[in-house]
Amino acid sequence: PRRTRIVHLLEAKQRGERWAMLTAYDRASAAIFEEAGIPVLLVGDSAANNALGYDTTLPVTTDELLPLVRAVVRGAPNTLIVADLPFGSYEVSPQQALETAVRFMKEGQAHAVKLEGGAEMAPVIEAITAAGIPVMAHIGFTPQSEHALGGYRVQGRGEEKARELLRSAHAVQDAGAFAVVLEMVPAPIAAQVTAELTIPTVGIGAGVGCDAQVLVWYDFAGLNDRKMPRFVKQYADLHGTLLAAAQEYKAEVEAGTFPGPEHSFDS
Numbered sequence: 132p133r134r135t136r137i138v139h140l141l142e143a144k145q146r147g148e149r150w151a152m153l154t155a156y157d158r159a160s161a162a163i164f165e166e167a168g169i170p171v172l173l174v175g176d177s178a179a180n181n182a183l184g185y186d187t188t189l190p191v192t193t194d195e196l197l198p199l200v201r202a203v204v205r206g207a208p209n210t211l212i213v214a215d216l217p218f219g220s221y222e223v224s225p226q227q228a229l230e231t232a233v234r235f236m237k238e239g240q241a242h243a244v245k246l247e248g249g250a251e252m253a254p255v256i257e258a259i260t261a262a263g264i265p266v267m268a269h270i271g272f273t274p275q276s277e278h279a280l281g282g283y284r285v286q287g288r289g290e291e292k293a294r295e296l297l298r299s300a301h302a303v304q305d306a307g308a309f310a311v312v313l314e315m316v317p318a319p320i321a322a323q324v325t326a327e328l329t330i331p332t333v334g335i336g337a338g339v340g341c342d343a344q345v346l347v348w349y350d351f352a353g354l355n356d357r358k359m360p361r362f363v364k365q366y367a368d369l370h371g372t373l374l375a376a377a378q379e380y381k382a383e384v385e386a387g388t389f390p391g392p393e394h395s396f397d398s
């Protein structure tokens with residue numbers, strides 16, 4: 132199979148074809164998602180709260196994310212791999228942002244990077260894209276700013292906020308972004324952004340009117356045993372499946388029914 136490239140995503144938008152994106156943090160999940168035909172995987176900084184056990188995405192570092200990016204790239208060789216730039220690794224200056232993006236491309240072997248922010252990030256997006264590194268933007272609710280935004284809430288509600296969101300979307304496109312994530316945005320606003328932009332929009336909590344959708348894989352697979360936000364659909368119950376398997380294994384070991392003769396070697 133041919134590797135998904137950014138030009139294919141732009142062609143899909145022109146043809147009106149939707150595509151699905153998932154996060155991945157390790158080799159096994161990445162390989163399964165590639166086998167399923169998911170064309171784009173994001174090594175999100177959501178690895179912080181999912182794979183690494185932090186409360187928010189804020190503490191995770193470039194050094195912690197790089198090995199995850201490498202694992203996903205190795206697990207899904209025909210998939211477009213996007214590496215999320217963690218909080219604090221790109222906001223200081225366009226130079227800092229470019230240096231971090233280069234690390235994800237060189238050491239992580241990613242194919243693109245993602246960063247949060249709108250018009251204020253335009254110089255950063257310009258600096259990274261000028262070096263030949265594709266940038267996915269992320270506007271609406273941006274989890275790295277949760278303390279400034281007052282927690283997880285819908286962004287772009289009301290006429291003025293909607294205009295601001297549209298301005299942000301155009302700003303990141305004009306700065307050279309190849310796609311933009313819209314997180315927790317009213318569906319009609321996301322549909323308007325999608326219609327106005329030439330680059331694909333990737334929705335999460337942004338309705339069906341986007342060019343693509345993304346979900347955090349621990350959420351979509353039901354691996355997290357906690358209340359999910361409204362925008363998550365659980366397509367599996369991996370928590371239940373793994374819990375039952377671990378309980379059965381524990382019971383069989385304690386009862387002496389595992390290993391059986393078929394799992395054992397003769398002398």
Ligand code: KIV
Pocket residue numbers: 154173174175176177178215269312335345346347
């Ligand atoms: O880190 C992440 O998983 C993300 C997606 C939800 C867009 O940024």
Ligand code: NA
Pocket residue numbers: 175176177188215
């Ligand atoms: Na993220």
